[in-house]
Amino acid sequence: MAKEPILQINQLLTQFYSDGGKVNAVNNVSLEIREGQTVCLVGESGCGKSATAMSVMGLIDPSSGQVSNGEVLFEGQDLLKMKKGDLRRLRGKDFAMIFQEPMSSLNPVLTIGEQITESIIEHELLSKKEAKQRGLELINLVGIGRGEEIFSSYPHQLSGGMLQRIMIAIAISCNPRLLIADEPTTALDVTIQAQILDLLRNLKEERNMSMLLITHDLGVVAEVADYVIVMYAGKIIEQGPVVELFKNPKHPYTKGLLAAKPVINQRREKLYTIPGQVPNLIDLQPSCYFSERCEHCMSICTTKQPPMKQIRDSHDVACWLYEEEVSV
Template sequence: MDKQSILQINDLKVSFQSGKRLLPAVDGISFQLKEGEILGIVGESGSGKSVTSLAAMGLIPSPPGKIEKGEIIFEGKNLTHISEKEWRKIRGNQVSMIFQEPMTSLNPLFTIGNQLSEAIRLHTDLSKREAKVRSIELLKLVGIPRAEGILTEHPHQLSGGMRQRVMIAMAMACNPRVLIADEPTTALDVTIQAQILALMKDLNKKTNTSIILITHDLGVVAEICERVIVMYAGQIVEQGDVRKILKDPQHPYTKGLLKSVPDLRGKKERLYSIPGTVPAPGTVQQGCRFAARCADRFEKCHAAAPDLYHSEKDGHEVRCFLHTMKEGSEHHARVTS
């Protein structure tokens, strides 16, 4: 039986004011998250991953940010134009987020117990005492030893891994339906990284929480995700089943990202890196946004922008002229421009 979609992003465009110009950071992306699914979003810095997650949480700063078009649909309700008051009921309660750097997300002046209790009492009718009991339960759930003692400590007294666990506990405080994790393991060493990923996978199994994992690390995606979206310069360039994309990537950018992953078995003198950098928003006016960095580009890539094509055989989506030439355009349907 197919799982139901819990969160849907339709043709979303988010721009930021720069002088007199509106520069698109996210440009017409569409995807859906299913119940109990772990979905990965990958791409370099500047590809629009974090802006997508902030839009899904109603946290785009306005000004300078603006949702120009598109829909954010959660459990059948369009959240795009709801008030801040309505957002507060959803944010943290039904849709939660784990931010990249826990030291900047936790208040250094308050104890862990204080901050956890506040998050719980903001969205529930629990008393102060009940909120404390719930805080201890959550800290135990995320694998923190001596949970009761941690409540009286301040963020600077904890290690990076412990702080990240506290952030996950805070995000899980109200049993959200959707958990968005923005680079949750970036500042952690590999051992703690593995523990945090195992913890998120475990929480997903125990609570059936749908997770969007935003990362630049394809190794992390391979570890816990079922589907993956590859973003570049504000657009989706490829999306589909994780195993299929890792085994047989179709877009030159995805191929480049996979080649950049260190292989412990190989003895390469130099690690591969994609030449050039992600273009600044609004700078590519014509052609494919990846063309300047692509080794497989040809004349059409500079003249026209490829659509996102949907393969009818397996649901795979790719934004590349080479892919449709190879597979045959009769097997593809245009998704979006």
């Protein structure tokens, strides 16, 4: 573990405005990604995965929310304290992002080529011709043939899988050191999902990128992650190396997630589901936010927030079940 963290998030607090008050979408989240590492951020919809990624990118829409506290250190520099222009110059160059919906993430009235080359021209100061050359190489690299033809076509002429490849091509066009992928395969059908994941994994290895992969699909996690972070209601509740976490989950929520995963060749009458719903994030009292749905809920769970505790080497969990000093 000698490798330096490329991204380090400390006590990040991202709030969105709502009619009922401020919502802590990302609540005191700390995590780090090392060079060449793939970290998966897992959790249900609305648990703050995407908000975390958008906070890192500085793309939280100021009319709907803000990053209120914390640090986002990218190679030692705090992105949150950076001037807007400086952040913009890093964004898309040193760290880049791909999104969930490839169909709507590309501009319908600009050609694919235009959209690939514009960020190259913006960040690398290449001429149009050189940028086009690079663009064609990238299209080839992400596994689409007929580069010239694709280059001059429009998004509506390509399939979802191809568009996501194009999004990846755009994201890696300036050789970023960190790639954030927000549910990159969710909108695609299963066969394409596997291809896109393979592509991401290969690119990551070839280019020695780090990757923050956001997903709710544990199958994806098992396939690509080095390290897994489980989020619930804006907080990290458990994190650990992928094998360790899958073999030895500690938090009841993580256990529930793993139990809810369908297993091939095991036909069950009914898939396991975690009872209850994600709590309303507006007026949460100090408690374990999972306590309402937890089968092991104790009295302390409803009154005090569990601290993060190291269980084993780099395997942490926030759950009162593992605090010895608490008398049950």
